[in-house]
Structure formats: C-alpha cells, structure tokens
Amino acid sequence: MIPLQHFLFIGAALFSLGLFAVITRKNAIQILMGIELMLNASILNLVAFSRYDKVDNTGQMFGLFIIVLAAAAVAVALVIIMNLYKRTQNIDPNKANSLRG
Amino acid sequence: MENLLSPYLLMCLAFVAITAPFLAFLLSLIFKKVAPAIGILSIGASFIASLFLFLAVWKKQTLHFSWHWVQLQHVKIDVGILLNDLTVIMLLMISLISLLVHIYSVEYMRKDVLKYRYFAYLSLFCFAMLGVVLADNLFILYAFWELVGFASYLLIGFWFTRDKAVQANKKAMIMNRIGDVGFLIGLMILLTQFHTLDLSVLFGPENLISSSFVKNGLWVSPFNTMPDYWLTIAGFCFFAGAIAKSAQFPLHTWLPDAMEGPTAVSSLIHAATMVAAGVFLLLRIVPLFNELVLTSMAIIGLFTAFMAATIALTQSNIKKVLAFSTISQLGFMILAVGVGDNAAAIFHLITHAFFKCLLFLTAGAVIHELHHLKEKHQLDFDEQNLDYMGGLRKFMPITGFVFLLAACALSGLPFTSGYLSKDAILISVFQYADVNGGIYWLFPLFISITSWLTTFYIFRVVFKVFFGKFRLSEKLSQKLEVHEASRWMTVPILILGIFCFGFFFAFNPFNLDSAWLYKGFNINQHNEGIYHLIVPLYINMLSIALIFTTYYVYAKKTININFQGTWFYKFSYNQWYFNSFYDVFLIKLFLVKTKIFYWFDQKVIDGIVHFLRDFALILSKISSWIDKYIIDGLVNGVAALVQRIGIWLRGTQNGKLQHYFIWMLFLFLSFMIYKIIL
Numbered sequence A: 001m002i003p004l005q006h007f008l009f010i011g012a013a014l015f016s017l018g019l020f021a022v023i024t025r026k027n028a029i030q031i032l033m034g035i036e037l038m039l040n041a042s043i044l045n046l047v048a049f050s051r052y053d054k055v056d057n058t059g060q061m062f063g064l065f066i067i068v069l070a071a072a073a074v075a076v077a078l079v080i081i082m083n084l085y086k087r088t089q090n091i092d093p094n095k096a097n098s099l100r101g
Numbered sequence B: 001m002e003n004l005l006s007p008y009l010l011m012c013l014a015f016v017a018i019t020a021p022f023l024a025f026l027l028s029l030i031f032k033k034v035a036p037a038i039g040i041l042s043i044g045a046s047f048i049a050s051l052f053l054f055l056a057v058w059k060k061q062t063l064h065f066s067w068h069w070v071q072l073q074h075v076k077i078d079v080g081i082l083l084n085d086l087t088v089i090m091l092l093m094i095s096l097i098s099l100l101v102h103i104y105s106v107e108y109m110r111k112d113v114l115k116y117r118y119f120a121y122l123s124l125f126c127f128a129m130l131g132v133v134l135a136d137n138l139f140i141l142y143a144f145w146e147l148v149g150f151a152s153y154l155l156i157g158f159w160f161t162r163d164k165a166v167q168a169n170k171k172a173m174i175m176n177r178i179g180d181v182g183f184l185i186g187l188m189i190l191l192t193q194f195h196t197l198d199l200s201v202l203f204g205p206e207n208l209i210s211s212s213f214v215k216n217g218l219w220v221s222p223f224n225t226m227p228d229y230w231l232t233i234a235g236f237c238f239f240a241g242a243i244a245k246s247a248q249f250p251l252h253t254w255l256p257d258a259m260e261g262p263t264a265v266s267s268l269i270h271a272a273t274m275v276a277a278g279v280f281l282l283l284r285i286v287p288l289f290n291e292l293v294l295t296s297m298a299i300i301g302l303f304t305a306f307m308a309a310t311i312a313l314t315q316s317n318i319k320k321v322l323a324f325s326t327i328s329q330l331g332f333m334i335l336a337v338g339v340g341d342n343a344a345a346i347f348h349l350i351t352h353a354f355f356k357c358l359l360f361l362t363a364g365a366v367i368h369e370l371h372h373l374k375e376k377h378q379l380d381f382d383e384q385n386l387d388y389m390g391g392l393r394k395f396m397p398i399t400g401f402v403f404l405l406a407a408c409a410l411s412g413l414p415f416t417s418g419y420l421s422k423d424a425i426l427i428s429v430f431q432y433a434d435v436n437g438g439i440y441w442l443f444p445l446f447i448s449i450t451s452w453l454t455t456f457y458i459f460r461v462v463f464k465v466f467f468g469k470f471r472l473s474e475k476l477s478q479k480l481e482v483h484e485a486s487r488w489m490t491v492p493i494l495i496l497g498i499f500c501f502g503f504f505f506a507f508n509p510f511n512l513d514s515a516w517l518y519k520g521f522n523i524n525q526h527n528e529g530i531y532h533l534i535v536p537l538y539i540n541m542l543s544i545a546l547i548f549t550t551y552y553v554y555a556k557k558t559i560n561i562n563f564q565g566t567w568f569y570k571f572s573y574n575q576w577y578f579n580s581f582y583d584v585f586l587i588k589l590f591l592v593k594t595k596i597f598y599w600f601d602q603k604v605i606d607g608i609v610h611f612l613r614d615f616a617l618i619l620s621k622i623s624s625w626i627d628k629y630i631i632d633g634l635v636n637g638v639a640a641l642v643q644r645i646g647i648w649l650r651g652t653q654n655g656k657l658q659h660y661f662i663w664m665l666f667l668f669l670s671f672m673i674y675k676i677i678l
Helices: A004-024 A028-052 A058-088 B007-030 B035-057 B085-108 B115-134 B138-156 B163-194 B199-203 B229-245 B254-260 B263-272 B274-284 B291-312 B318-338 B342-377 B397-411 B417-436 B438-466 B471-476 B487-498 B516-521 B531-556 B567-573 B575-652 B657-677
Strands: B063-071 B076-083 B213-215 B218-220 B225-227
Touching: A004 A028, A004 B657, A028 A058, B007 B035, B007 B063, B007 B076, B007 B085, B007 B115, B035 B085, B035 B115, B076 B085, B076 B115, B076 B138, B085 B115, B085 B263, B085 B274, B085 B342, B085 B487, B085 B516, B115 B138, B115 B263, B115 B274, B138 B163, B138 B199, B138 B229, B138 B254, B138 B263, B138 B274, B163 B199, B163 B229, B163 B254, B225 B229, B229 B274, B229 B291, B254 B263, B254 B318, B263 B274, B263 B318, B263 B342, B274 B318, B274 B342, B291 B318, B291 B438, B291 B575, B318 B342, B318 B417, B318 B438, B342 B397, B342 B417, B342 B487, B342 B516, B397 B417, B397 B438, B397 B487, B417 B438, B417 B516, B417 B531, B438 B531, B567 B575
Parallel strands: none
Antiparallel strands: B063 B076, B213 B218, B218 B225
C-alpha cells in the first residue's frame, strides 16, 4: 500500500512544476501545458484522499469531472491561441497586452 | 411798564437782544458790502431791546425763563434767560457801548479790505457777550465765556499778516485757556455738590449755597457732602477763570499784547466789556466765596492794581498805557469784590467801561489821524508812540477835550463818574482795614498810592499828546497839520463823553448815597462814617497837586525830572520783567521739556518700535522658512509619496499575464503565511 504522503509529495511537485511553467514560459502552449500539470496534480490529490471515502468515492467523481472540464478548457484555449496567432503571428502572452486597462 | 410789557413780551425782547448780533454775524459774511450797516442795525436793535428790558426789570422784578435741555440721572441742565438788576444794567451798558463802537468803526476801518469780516467778528463778539450776561446757568455762561474768548482771539489777530498780532492772539488764547480750566473744574465741583448749575437756584433767594454749610470739616449740601476744602478749591477755580479773563496777576500779560488788534476792538473788548466779564462772573457767584478766597481776591486785586499802575507810568506806546490802566482798574474791581463791596465793583465796572472805552476811542482817533498824516507825507514813524505826539489839542479840539474829560474820570476828580465809583471802592477798602486792623492797613495805603499813580500816568498821556509842541513836526523840522477826526468818530466819542459826568449817575455828584446805580445794589449797607468825608478829600487834594506837577513836567517842561536810566524806570518800562520771566522760566522750560520728550519719543519710543519691527521681521522670516520647508515640505512629501506609490502600483497593471500570476501567487502565499503565523 503506498502511503498518502507519497501521493501528496508527487502532487505538490507536479503543481510546482506546472506553476513554474505557467510563470516562466514565453509560449502560450507551454503555459497551457503547465496548467494541465497543475490540474493533474490536483486530480492526483483528490484521488489519493478518496481512500477515506470508500462508500461514495467522491474524490474519484471529482477527478473525472475535472478531466472532462480540463479537456473542454484545453479545446477553448487552443482555439484562442490559434486565433491569437492568426492576428499577431505570435503566441507570447506577454506581448498580447492590447486588452490592458 | 409792567402793564405794557408782559413777561412773555420781555422774553421775546431778550431773544431779540441776543439773536440780532448773531444774525448779523451770519448775514455780514454773506452780504459783504453792507456788513457795517447790518452790524449797526442789529446792535441798535439789541440796544433798544435792552433799554426796554432795563426799564421793565430794574428794581422791579426778576424774570427767569428756562427750558429743558439735558436730563441725566441726577443732573439737570436747562437753557434759559435770567433777567435781574445786574443783567439788565450790564445788558444796557454792553449794547450801548457796542453800538457806539460799531458806528466809530465805520470810519476807523473804512479802508480795510476785510471790513466785512471785522464787522462779522464784532457781531459775533456782541452775541457772545450778551450771552454771558443773559445766561441763567453756569454751563451756558461757560459756553458763551469761551465764545467771547474766541471772538477776542479773532479780533486781536484781525491784522493777521502782522507777526506780532498772531503772536498776541495766540498768547491771549493760551492765557485764557489756563483760567478756563479753573472755571471748568469749579463748574464740576458745583455740579457734584448741588446737582444743578442754575444761577437762580444756586445763588437766588432761598438758594442752595446758603442752605449748604460747613461743619466738622465737611461741606454739606442737600445732595452731597464733601470735605470743606473743596469749597475753597471751587472758589479759587472760579477766581482763576476771572483772573485770566480780567487780566489779573499772574495772567495779565496777554492784555497789553492784545493791543495789536484794531483800536476800536481794544476799546470794546479789552477795556469795556470782555475783560469786565471776569468781574461779572465773580459778582454772579459771590456767595460761593469763603473768607480765604475773598482775602486772596483782595490781595491779588490790590497787587495787580498797584503793579499795572507803576508799569503804566513809563510806557511810550499810548495803547500800552491804556492797557495797563485797564488792568489796574480791573484790579480795583476785584479788590472791591474781595473786600465785600459788590455794589462798588458793579458801579466801577459800569463807569470804567464808559470812560476807558472813551479813552481808547479818542486814542484811536489820534492814531487814525496820525496814520493819515504818515500816509499822506510818506513818513516813517510809529503812530502809537507818545514821543511823536504833542500839541494835538490845537488840531483836534473835540478829541482833546473828551480825552481830558475821560482822564479826569479815570483820576476820580469831582463831578465825574470816576469820583463816585472809585471813591466808593476806596472808602470800602478803608472800612475793611478799619474792621480788620493791623496789617490790613496796607490795603488803603497801597490803593491810595495806586490812585495817585493813576492820576499821574493818565495826565502824563494827556499832556504829552495834547499839550506842548507837536514833536513830530519839530523832529522832522517840517510843518505838519493833523485834522480833527470825522463825524463818524466824534459823535460816538461825544455821546460816551456824557457818561463821564457824575450827574448822570447821581443827582448830587458829591454824594455816593444819591448814586442810583450804587444804591441799587447796596440796599443793606449804610454809608455813613468818617471815611466818606476824609477819603475823597485827601485823595483828590493830592491828585490835583499831581496834575499840576505833571503839567509842568510834560507840557511846560519847566520842571525837568529825568528818571530814564534808573533801575525803577527800567523795571517799570519792561513791565516788571514779567514777559522775560515767563519766557525764561515757563516757555524756555517748556521748550526744554518738549525737546526732552522729543528725544524720548525719537530714541526710546521709536527705538522700541524699531526693535519690535526688526524682531517681528526676523520672526516672520523664521516662520516663513518653517512654512516653506517644513509645512509645505510635509504636504508635498505626502503628495510625492502617494505619487511614487501610485507610479509603482501602476507598474503592476502592465497587461503582462505572467506578472499577474506572480502577483496572485505572491498575495496568496503572503495570505497563507500570515494565517499560519497567526
């Protein structure tokens, strides 16, 4: 039986890596990938904690829910990125600042 | 007369008498060409009104009209008219003399450019003088008293281009102010003590003065009580007013200087009426004076009479002699009040007014004619100097005769008015000495000497001016002729001349008892005693001897006495050095004092002010610096800080997505750390 800590450590590491990618990457697709990592880290945590809810399996339910949501969000995001590229020939999010207040 | 003239009508007459000159004063300034006519008509109206008032009131009734004016809590001041024996006799005398002087002035001022102004001032003076006489309370009297002084000031300085005249009127004003302060203080004391200034309430029948008394060192009246020395102070204060107005020692020096005015003015104001106002005031309020004040009055009167007579002996200016003679005679009157013979004071006041006015007018005629001579022949000499006159009797017989008559009256020779009035005073002084005895015999001694001196100095003038040879003619070795004065001048002079005769005042000019004016005020006293026989006799015997001596000294020049150069001649000629004394001890001292004050003002007061100014300047600079750098700095600093923070925070809103992420992370972590730590 794998102890809970191990799941949490891997989740935290995945989250940190995702966050790092979101903050540092100059490419919108890479940032999107960072977001996916962070989502997956949170799914991992939910699934790990579902061990304590064997009757309803709420954690796994939420995990599935998030996977579906993430797939939809990635589809929308990729469309946005493509439209951005079409307009500006560039997918660096720092340069897409025309909506700045 | 009572049936004909109701009190109401008399009141109207009194109003006419007083308002006519005032109207004339205003009208003269508007209708300049007819100013003399306006003046004469108005004073004529006053004279006629006064005559009716005299006939209705004299020895018959006392009338008092008054109206409310000021009502304070305890003090009531009315304005009104008081008509009693003293008022009407003064009224008659003043209006008559004023009328004659007005007529005389027409000729005397004929060539003056500012004639209208002269007549306006003269009318103003008449108004004020009649006001003094008619006033029914001391407050109104004081107001008119000041107005009289002001009119006198205007007329002394009438020839305002002459420096001496300006100096003289300034001197008269200042000297009179000194006395007026006394008068005012006296008024206030009376007002505090009796809560009224009404003359008839204070001094009339059943008066307040007699109901007040001195007991245990306190002066008690129905209204108030104060220490008894205030009674003496009040007396002295009023006396000070009279001293200044009547030119008594030590405030007499303004009167000789006042001779800078036109001679007609000198005769009216500075001989007959205004200077008598001081004596008049004393007579009005005589019940107020206690023994001490009366004795000082007698002493000052005596001293002034004697001093002025000695000064008059040597003066070379004809008007100066007459001025000192006036001072001397006023001294006689004050002395009479002091020894308690008020009737004699009034009597002498009236007779003196006539003959002294006459002396001045005749002297004026002489001066006027000599002035003509000077202008006609382009000569250069002082027309008032006795040394250039002489023998004028041949050229000016009427003037000469009238002057001689007035001189006899002044000397108190028999058949003249002066004989009655002056001897009345002399007799009273002898009786006063007889009652008191001892040192009081100095009074009759000195007053007799003064009386003889009077005879000497006035006959000196008579003989120097009208007898002997015309010295101006001799000095220039040129035949000069002087003309008699014109009728405008001789007629008033002759009318005044009638009043110099004793017959006018008494049926028997040798008997004081038959003098109606004297008896009018002297009801209780009995005029009997050895002095009534002896005094006139011995005074006049010596006087006549003196006249003969003077005749031989100054007219015939057979007796040659030369006092010039001796100390007493110089002492007298320099008027007892009073002017020099005042110059050195008062004016110089005053100037030194003002210089000290000036220095103090410049150095100390201004120094303090300047120091404060500099101090304030430095203080303001400091506060300006603080304001600029600290207060403003604080405000600007806050603003700059806010700006800086704003700029910095604005940097966060840069539209860069990842920066927002970093911020979100940072804030989230901070919040977490914060929650964990707490």
